[in-house]
Amino acid sequence: MPTAPIPPHVPRRAVLRLGAALPLLSLAAGAPRAFAQVAPLAGAGASFPSLVYTRWAAAYEKSSNQPVSYKPTGSGDGIKQISAHSVAFGGSDSPLTAEDLAKRKLVQIPMLVGGIVPVVNLPGVPEGRLQLTGELLADLMAGRIKTWHDARIAALNPGLALPALPVRRIVRADKSGTSEGFTKYLSAVSPAFAQEVGASAQPKWPGEVEAAEGNDGMAKALKAAAGTLAYVSYDRVRRDKLNGVKLRNAAGQWVAAGESGFRSAIANSDLSRKGDDLASLMDREGLESWPITMTSFVLIDAAPAKGADAGPVMSFLYWCFMHGDDLTRGTGFAPLPVTxxxxxAARFASVKPLDGKLPPYLGL
Structure with missing residues (x-):
């Protein structure tokens, strides 16, 4: 069977990147190039990568005339909706196990890498100046440190005028992959936090906390009140000009969140070394590595009723692999390793329509 031609406007770099998928493309060579005049592809789930997904969707619609919508409803809801087939794809920052994927009949695909950042609203404290160790951050989030001018915080920040304000914690109200990633890190660096709170997508926080919906709700609540502490994706720190905390990483360096730190975490993990897309990116080696780095995933139906039903969403995700790197740069996220x-893209072969027909999809 001849190989399907690659459209001339597809970057050569992207063609090399997806060389393993060409046998699949040849089978779909007769498929239409676009899925125009149809209902929007609906996605829902993780708020962590939602601004990037929205950016991808807008660019894809210009390229293909296929509208795509994405609602940042939280990872838990994304998993719930794709499992119920009420959306074309679900976003999650909490990867499912192979057993759970098989049970739910889903295919899981990593899309990008980003970072979770503790952020504060502290009058008089310049942006990016507050330094915390992971252990101290865990004590703050567990409610064990009550005021911002606590001696332990002051010892890490000599010369910084800390306000005599109570610590007000803002947490996610929804079931969230961001919360799960954040509490995984805190549990790893603090045995006391692991025992008292633990890692969870919807943790039971000790004491009195304020709850907010999604990353955007967290950012809004933080800006509304002094003395607050929250955790959001790095792109929200940039967009909303939030005061991000510096953390001490596994190499003992004080680092601020940023794309270079996410790339360092990738390079020092089995995500890069072995291609293990479930590998932890938390607290990795490397002088620049940001300690709370994580991968975000998309889930799609592994057994749609018809091959034609799966074609539009697979075309969109394939296009994201072909063009997403350039659109991701400067967003506060890092692309996946080229290897x-x-x-x-070959993982799309795991989609087995019940009618036995191959889903028609092509890179546009």
Missing amino acids: LQSKL
Whole structure:
């Protein structure tokens, strides 16, 4: 069977990246290039990567005339909705196990990498100046430190005028992959936090906390009140000009969140070394590595009723692999390693329509 031609406007770099998927493309060579005049592809789930997904969707619609919508409802809801087939794809920052994927009949695809950042609203404290160790951050989030001018915080921040304000914690109200990633890190660096709170997508926080919906709700609540502490994705720190905390990483360096720190975490993990898309990116080695780095995933139906039903969403995700890197740069997220991307489009072969027909999809 001849190989399907690659459209001339597809970057050569992207073609090399997805060389492993060409046998699949040849089978779909007769498929239409776009899915125009149809209902929007609906996605829902993780708020962590939602601004990037929205950016991808807008660019894809210009390229294909296929509208795509994405609602940042939280990872838990994304998993719930794709499992119920009420959306074309679900976003999650909490990867499912192979057993759970098989049970739910889903295919899981990593899309990008980003970071969770503790943020504060502290009058008089300049942006990016507050330094906390992971252990101290865990004590703050567990409610064990009550005021911002606590001696332990002051000892890490000599010369910084800390306000005599009570610590007010803002947490996610929804079931959230961001919360799960954040509490995984805190549990790893603090045995006391692991025992008292633990890692969870919807943790039971000790004491009195304020709850907010999604990353955007967290940012809004933080800006509304002095003395607050929250955790959001790094892109919200940039967009909303929030005061991000510096953390001490595994190399003992004080680091601020940023794309270079996420790339360092990737390079020092099995995500890069072995292509393991479930590998932890938390607290990795490397002088620049940001300690709370995580991968975000998309889930799609592994057994749609018809092959034609799966074609539009697979075309969109394939297009994201082909063009997403350039659109991701400067957003506060980092692309997946090229060596991993070259394998992921072949994962679409795991989609087995019940009518036995191959889903028609092509890179546009």
